[in-house]
Amino acid sequence: MSEALIRNLRNLLGADAVLTEPEDLVRYEEGWRYGKGKALFAVRPGSTAQVAEALKACHAAGVRVIPQGANTGLVGASTPDASGRMAVLSLERLNRRLEIDTVNRTARVDGGVLLSTLNGALLDHGLMFPIDLGADPSIGGMIATNTGGTRLLRYGDVRHNLLGLEVVLADGTVVEAMNQLRKNNTGLDAKQLFVGTSGVFGVITGAVLQVVPVPGQQATALVGCASGEAALLLLRSLERDLADVFTAFEVISAEALVPVFVHHPAVRNPYGSSQPPAYTALVELASTLPSAALDLPGLLEERLGAFLETEAGEGITDIFMGRAEDLWAIRHHVSESLRQEGKVLAFDISVPRSRMAAFTEAARTLLQADYPFVRCCDFGHWGDGGTHLNLVWNEAASPRPTPDLVPELQSRIYDLAVKGFEGSYSAEHGVGPHNQRFYEAYTPAVIRALSGKLKAHLDAEGILGTTKLD
Numbered sequence: 001m002s003e004a005l006i007r008n009l010r011n012l013l014g015a016d017a018v019l020t021e022p023e024d025l026v027r028y029e030e031g032w033r034y035g036k037g038k039a040l041f042a043v044r045p046g047s048t049a050q051v052a053e054a055l056k057a058c059h060a061a062g063v064r065v066i067p068q069g070a071n072t073g074l075v076g077a078s079t080p081d082a083s084g085r086m087a088v089l090s091l092e093r094l095n096r097r098l099e100i101d102t103v104n105r106t107a108r109v110d111g112g113v114l115l116s117t118l119n120g121a122l123l124d125h126g127l128m129f130p131i132d133l134g135a136d137p138s139i140g141g142m143i144a145t146n147t148g149g150t151r152l153l154r155y156g157d158v159r160h161n162l163l164g165l166e167v168v169l170a171d172g173t174v175v176e177a178m179n180q181l182r183k184n185n186t187g188l189d190a191k192q193l194f195v196g197t198s199g200v201f202g203v204i205t206g207a208v209l210q211v212v213p214v215p216g217q218q219a220t221a222l223v224g225c226a227s228g229e230a231a232l233l234l235l236r237s238l239e240r241d242l243a244d245v246f247t248a249f250e251v252i253s254a255e256a257l258v259p260v261f262v263h264h265p266a267v268r269n270p271y272g273s274s275q276p277p278a279y280t281a282l283v284e285l286a287s288t289l290p291s292a293a294l295d296l297p298g299l300l301e302e303r304l305g306a307f308l309e310t311e312a313g314e315g316i317t318d319i320f321m322g323r324a325e326d327l328w329a330i331r332h333h334v335s336e337s338l339r340q341e342g343k344v345l346a347f348d349i350s351v352p353r354s355r356m357a358a359f360t361e362a363a364r365t366l367l368q369a370d371y372p373f374v375r376c377c378d379f380g381h382w383g384d385g386g387t388h389l390n391l392v393w394n395e396a397a398s399p400r401p402t403p404d405l406v407p408e409l410q411s412r413i414y415d416l417a418v419k420g421f422e423g424s425y426s427a428e429h430g431v432g433p434h435n436q437r438f439y440e441a442y443t444p445a446v447i448r449a450l451s452g453k454l455k456a457h458l459d460a461e462g463i464l465g466t467t468k469l470d
């Protein structure tokens with residue numbers, strides 16, 4: 001059966017569009033952090049019509065398909081399962097369409113276009129797609145996971161910047177909804193069904209994105225905070241005074257910050273030989289106004305200084321103004337530095353912003369009481385209520401084997417976030433095999449039933465994806 005399907009696909013799409021050799025398949029079979037399976041073959045269509053042909057053929061043959069973009073997802077949802085019977089539908093060749101409309105301030109792109117390629121083309125027009133992260137995903141993958149990133153505070157997530165969509169359903173039906181309108185209240189906004197649903201409802205082949213002018217100037221500072229509560233007071237003050245130009249508020253705990261300077265001596269440590277305070281906030285302002293009209297660094301320095309003089313500013317220990325590249329380099333080295341410290345169990349959690357300090361404190365208390373050998377190295381996008389609560393331990397010295405410990409820690413931390421703090425077990429990385437059991441544990445039955453009905457309607461044979469949203 002699969003021999004005939006492969007022959008059919010080669011006839012339809014061209015011989016080089018289908019890969020079957022094990023050495024060619026390896027790179028499609030393993031995810032960035034989680035997910036390792038075995039592919040029956042990989043098919044790489046170069047147009048929407050070819051995606052439709054490929055899906056129609058796989059559907060007719062009863063072969064399950066996993067859509068894959070740049071494979072940078074962090075929940076194991078972009079790789080095939082271990083059965084060896086799933087095909088990978090890679091969108092890497094679906095990258096020809098990239099049309100920029102400067103009057104509409106939109107970009108019309110193929111689903112396989114990479115974020116870096118899009119931003120490279122936009123830059124010539126002084127524009128950018130404002131979802132900013134430390135990876136280079138495809139636009140289709142970003143839509144399927146509803147990527148967040150470091151500037152969500154100012155620009156929102158992918159969902160907020162998506163105007164239109166083109167999707168191919170499991171049986172090859174093309175749904176064309178490449179809307180360019182910012183206002184269009186004409187019933188069901190069907191494109192939203194495909195946002196953040198891990199590609200299980202359809203394959204995204206095209207999108208119309210809203211893009212924004214590149215700010216001409218930025219101002220950045222690191223602000224030492226004696227506690228999480230002090231960081232939240234700073235956030236509130238900056239938002240009240242500077243909302244129009246406030247683009248990022250990232251927070252790094254001392255436990256996550258120190259390893260950056262240990263493992264990357266070239267990254268400048270503003271605290272020198274002193275121990276950093278409990279938290280350090282990275283504050284960024286950005287504006288399209290020229291510096292002659294607005295002195296952004298001066299404004300940031302003045303506002304931070306003024307806050308320091310207030311009662312709410314008592315928890316501020318240090319203020320370091322600095323170049324954006326230098327300060328962001330600190331933030332971008334955190335994850336990789338922690339991996340050099342031992343075993344890392346990463347969490348992508350959100351809670352209401354007002355409860356962030358209390359949540360991280362509660363997590364620390366839980367760990368100190370029951371898992372004193374585990375360090376809580378938390379950092380993340382506090383401006384939008386997100387935290388990457390990374391737990392780190394030395395496996396060789398651990399009193400508990402890792403395979404026992406990991407599911408137990410996951411259950412306890414996720415319970416704390418979801419049940420104790422009205423939070424989410426997946427703030428921005430989406431749902432996949434890595435967190436499937438928590439989707440099942442925390443999603444209301446009525447939502448799962450609705451989602452199951454949609455899946456049955458859009459993909460009756462259940463051939464798309466490894467994630468189950470019913």
Ligand SMILES: Cc1cc2nc3c(=O)[nH]c(=O)nc-3n(C[C@H](O)[C@H](O)[C@H](O)COP(=O)(O)OP(=O)(O)OC[C@H]3O[C@@H](n4cnc5c(N)ncnc54)[C@H](O)[C@@H]3O)c2cc1C
Pocket residue numbers: 032066067068069070071072073074077078091111112132133134135136137138139140141142143144145146147148149150198199200202203204205428429432465
């Ligand atoms: C270093 C690093 C930093 C990161 N930082 C962030 C961050 O700050 N914020 C954040 O939100 N995420 C972050 N991520 C996660 C990741 O980059 C995003 O989830 C990204 O949007 C995935 O896009 P992709 O093209 O790599 O998709 P893939 O990994 O290929 O796929 C992800 C999911 O989307 C589906 N999919 C892919 N393409 C399509 C398509 N065309 N149609 C239908 N379904 C499709 C797949 O089946 C899978 O379920 C980071 C990842 C890394 C490695």
